[in-house]
């Protein structure tokens with residue numbers, strides 16, 4: 001919870017440090033990861049150029065900003081953070097020192113967070129006890145969108161009406177993704193799915209699914225954990241192992257061989273959020289076209 005409290009304080013202190021009318025910090029906004037960039041783009045429309053911190057195919061846990069990114073950061077108006085990625089915390093002071101007017105927005109604020117403690121398939125390597133994958137669910141997306149809208153209105157109140165109209169359209173799109181995913185998941189053989197890295201905790205909660213993670217407490221699984229997973233996967237007749245492209249397939253292959261299941265690539269860090277959500281639903285339901293022989 002520390003992070004949740006910290007970020008609003010940063011925002012408040014940035015605002016209170018400014019005297020008089022806010023200077024325009026340019027027409028750039030930053031997002032930590034591609035799905036957040038997608039939501040920011042939907043809300044800013046053509047008014048802003050966006051930059052993403054973590055490039056495609058790279059794991060966000062220990063990312064280091066490049067000099068070019070820091071150069072762009074100096075001109076940015078807002079930074080849209082997940083709120084729980086390690087590199088955000090370690091760089092926030094650097095971002096602020098290079099750009100004292102930067103509004104740092106925790107897009108996970110007001111979200112009903114999943115606490116990984118006491119959660120057998122927690123995601124502890126990101127941030128102490130909190131599952132950071134808030135963007136991988138329509139419920140999360142709606143709150144993230146609202147936080148981005150509020151951030152944009154703060155840095156550019158003159159364009160409030162434009163941002164609000166764009167936000168309305170984004171909500172409609174999120175609702176239709178939600179309806180499509182619900183329909184895909186209505187009749188599935190098993191509500192338990194297996195994933196290498198537990199990136200789908202919010203998705204699972206929203207659609208009443210059970211996420212079975214190969215990674216255990218953020219670490220490479222022990223032989224004992226692999227054995228437990230194999231037993232559970234066999235008992236629940238799980239046919240597919242979902243794995244993100246950022247991860248090594250070696251351990252997933254051991255389990256795939258022992259259970260006779262197939263490895264299916266997912267990309268929860270993709271820019272095209274609607275497409276990825278629907279694709280995820282198909283992969284969990286076993287109705288993905290690529291999976292039908």
Ligand SMILES: [Zn+2]
Pocket residue numbers: 123126133197198199
């Ligand atoms: Zn993750």
